């Protein structure tokens with residue numbers, strides 16, 4: 085499988101977004117007040133790195149395995165965390181809201197970009213990653229609901 089120049093450019097831009105996601109989740113894992121939220125951000129960060137690796141495979145002409153499942157919203161049922169100050173909680177809420185906006189942006193980029201690809205296999209990969217991003221956002225949403233961060 086060989087990508088066209090335009091396809092290569094799109095995959096390269098998506099990879100930049102994935103690298104940004106890795107960095108953001110690492111930053112947010114370091115800054116979050118709730119240890120449970122730190123863990124969630126750390127887990128997703130590692131999954132974003134897998135996405136970046138998958139895009140690298142595409143750039144090298146190989147279709148990566150999309151059956152490797154990352155963290156799933158289904159079956160994730162966080163409990164309300166105790167012992168976090170109101171101020172700490174407000175800060176964690178900001179991190180969650182901000183990263184959900186990032187996930188929405190990235191998922192939309194995949195959805196828009198995949199229309200330009202000739203290969204069904206590549207479209208399937210981009211579609212699988214888009215679904216992963218929706219899963220990330222849904223997990224954080226569930227965390228927000230459990231922790232009464234949704235007004």
Ligand SMILES: [Fe+2]
Pocket residue numbers: 102105131132135190213217
């Ligand atoms: Fe990603």
Ligand SMILES: [Fe+2]
Pocket residue numbers: 105132187190216217220221
């Ligand atoms: Fe994501």
